[in-house]
Amino acid sequence: MWNIARVMRVLSGKSILLIVAGGIAAYKSLELVRRLKDRGALVRCVLTEAGARFVTPLSLAALSGEKVHQDLFSLTDEVEMGHIRLAREADLVVVAPATADLMARMQAGMANDLASAILLATRAPILLAPSMNTAMWEHAATQANLKSLRQRGCKTVGPQDGDLACGEVGAGRLAELSDILAAIDDGFSAGPLKGLRALVTSGPTHEPIDPVRFIANRSSGKQGHAIAAALAGAGAKVTLVSGPVSIPDPAGMCVVHVETAEQMLAACQKSLPADIAVCAAAVADWKVKTPAGQKLKKAKGAAVPSLELATNPDILATLSGLKKERPRLVVGFAAETQNISAHAKAKLEAKGADWILANDVSEGSGTFGGDSNQVHLITRSGIETWPRMSKSHVAQELAERVARAFKKGKKA
Numbered sequence: 001m002w003n004i005a006r007v008m009r010v011l012s013g014k015s016i017l018l019i020v021a022g023g024i025a026a027y028k029s030l031e032l033v034r035r036l037k038d039r040g041a042l043v044r045c046v047l048t049e050a051g052a053r054f055v056t057p058l059s060l061a062a063l064s065g066e067k068v069h070q071d072l073f074s075l076t077d078e079v080e081m082g083h084i085r086l087a088r089e090a091d092l093v094v095v096a097p098a099t100a101d102l103m104a105r106m107q108a109g110m111a112n113d114l115a116s117a118i119l120l121a122t123r124a125p126i127l128l129a130p131s132m133n134t135a136m137w138e139h140a141a142t143q144a145n146l147k148s149l150r151q152r153g154c155k156t157v158g159p160q161d162g163d164l165a166c167g168e169v170g171a172g173r174l175a176e177l178s179d180i181l182a183a184i185d186d187g188f189s190a191g192p193l194k195g196l197r198a199l200v201t202s203g204p205t206h207e208p209i210d211p212v213r214f215i216a217n218r219s220s221g222k223q224g225h226a227i228a229a230a231l232a233g234a235g236a237k238v239t240l241v242s243g244p245v246s247i248p249d250p251a252g253m254c255v256v257h258v259e260t261a262e263q264m265l266a267a268c269q270k271s272l273p274a275d276i277a278v279c280a281a282a283v284a285d286w287k288v289k290t291p292a293g294q295k296l297k298k299a300k301g302a303a304v305p306s307l308e309l310a311t312n313p314d315i316l317a318t319l320s321g322l323k324k325e326r327p328r329l330v331v332g333f334a335a336e337t338q339n340i341s342a343h344a345k346a347k348l349e350a351k352g353a354d355w356i357l358a359n360d361v362s363e364g365s366g367t368f369g370g371d372s373n374q375v376h377l378i379t380r381s382g383i384e385t386w387p388r389m390s391k392s393h394v395a396q397e398l399a400e401r402v403a404r405a406f407k408k409g410k411k412a
């Protein structure tokens, strides 16, 4: 069983050498160091001369808890931890941000500063997270350098499109930290679900009544988010499609934020193909047929407005019923207040899912918004009742069951 420590500290025992080059996105490297440390990695930082114009060695040292290396010709550094040792002891070298200049020097095999010397000397895998002005990114020289670095085995993440610090809009923004972390995890992950893609829905949906009001429910997203984290911790490449929740995005996966059921379905369809789909979201069954374009007014003496509802798409049933690209394992939830297992069994058939996790959400059960859950796992071969446990423990149990099912090549 993977315990929560394993899920969260997936980089435990790994040594990551982070090279911070000189770009405006260098400030994001500080948060990257913190997130890598949270995940259990030993992080050593190398700061280029230009990088030091954007972030201070003191910040990187404070966050990493390690000396920051800057000088190829430092006498003390070469005695204590020379550039060859830095290069050799890394399990992975991450360059974030990777500037056009540093990539050009890498491509040419130059070793005229500590960062380029390490990049030339290391045998560890290298992950580049480029970030620069759009014109520099699109320049033929940069693209040719990148192509050649990729051919030599360097992995890249990003850049993404967006507003750039130089005022332009286009490609060149440093990839989201969650994407950089996912790329790092990808490199290390050897969990039982490695190579499999998982799609998880989580949280409630908000169905607008007018621009300020909506129909919602009490789902916190805790169970769905924990499942996404457990599947990622077991090595799956996860896309989490989340309704509006107040809990943070789990690291190491792609998180798509949506509001309505229709947006959730569209995001799920966009993330296919997937091997595993877990629909944990509490999707609103109904939406307001025609949401008002302006805020509904409470005029004195005016009639109380009545809402005409329309049926929302059923995401679980849609994914289960796909002819092309149906995930090999589709798991749904059944939030019931009575006759839990009988209703869940009927739901398994009605929705065409492979497994249903049924839980008691009756008053006093503490499931909605709480930290624990008591579930029954309904498969085509029967019903299992799991003891009450924390939502992260339920998630880990489920991830283990999924791994066992895929190992056997069966669904239950």
Ligand code: C5P
Residues within 6 Å of the ligand: 201, 261, 279, 280, 281, 282, 283, 284, 285, 312, 313, 314, 315, 316, 317, 331, 332, 333, 334, 335, 347
């Ligand atoms: O029909 P009911 O809401 O009880 O079914 C619960 C299961 O169906 C959950 O897995 C939920 O995520 C999924 N569901 C869905 N789309 C809907 C309604 C429910 O995916 N519109």
